[in-house]
Amino acid sequence: MVIPKIYGLMPKIYGLMEYKTYQAFSYFALNSILSDHYKKWDFVPFNYYEFGTGEGNSLKYFLKSLRAVSKQNKIDIKKFNVFLFDSFEGLPEYNDSKDKNPAWSKGQFKGSLDSIKLIVKKIAPELVEKTKFVKGFYENTLTDDLRKSLNTYPPSLVNIDVDYYKSTKTILEWIYPICQEGTIFYFDDIFEYLGNLSKGEYKAIEEFNKNHLSEGFQFYLFHNFGIPSFTGKVFTLNKIVNKSD
Secondary structure, eight states, X not given: OHHHHHHHHHHHHHHHHHSOHHHHHHHHHHHHIIIIIHHHHOOOSEEEEXXXXXXXXXXHHHHHHHHHHXXXXXXXXXXXXXXXXXXXXOSOOOOSGGXXXXXXXXXXXXXXXXXXXXXXXXXXXXXXXXXXXXXXXXXHHOOHHHHHHTTTSOOSEEEEOOOOHHHHHHHHHHHGGGOOTTEEEEEETTTTTTTOTTSHHHHHHHHHHHHTGGGTEEEEEOOOTTOOTTTEEEEEEEEOOOTTO
8 A cells, every 4th residue: 555655754754854964964975075086086185174163063973974984985084184173162252243143142052172072082083193173263273374284184074163254254264275176165054144145154255255266266056965055055165277377
């Protein structure tokens, strides 16, 4: 009968609905990069940058997915490097109208450095020595010297979950000189301003594209790996080659 077959599918459908967004992103994004970019563009070592670690929810799913994908693709997990950037004081106080959001407040999403270290140790102990923490607010920590020290660790996958326009702008201006061709960026909470593209992370992306057009650097919308568009968006950062070059 048809009805039993339909009922039989319901648990699977419900399971997909319950599947954590971060886990879905981490798994599908990693699988795509490892099976395509990794082999074609030689993203070795693979470097994961996360801005806005908070309580470590996205990190948990990334590490779990990383372990699964590494096993499936027969890649030594120790070839991966993890860089986590957070003040560990929660959201800063906004000082720009583009960041005003009644849903957020100073100190929200605060996590502790010690608890994040425990997450890494529990899920991926092989990466304890391969995980670097940069603690502090971005305007203070994202320096030229830090960028120079990371030149040999160009990001492969960047997870930006900082909510605010100002924070996103600071990150993008700092990171783009060390990015690889086709670096994948995931912007979480990109539509948290009721779809207003003149605020938040989306505004920072728009400004970056405008300001760096003459240099050729641009963010392009990429395959969203099944993530609902209202949750977050996936972009790639590429440099346009001028026909006269």
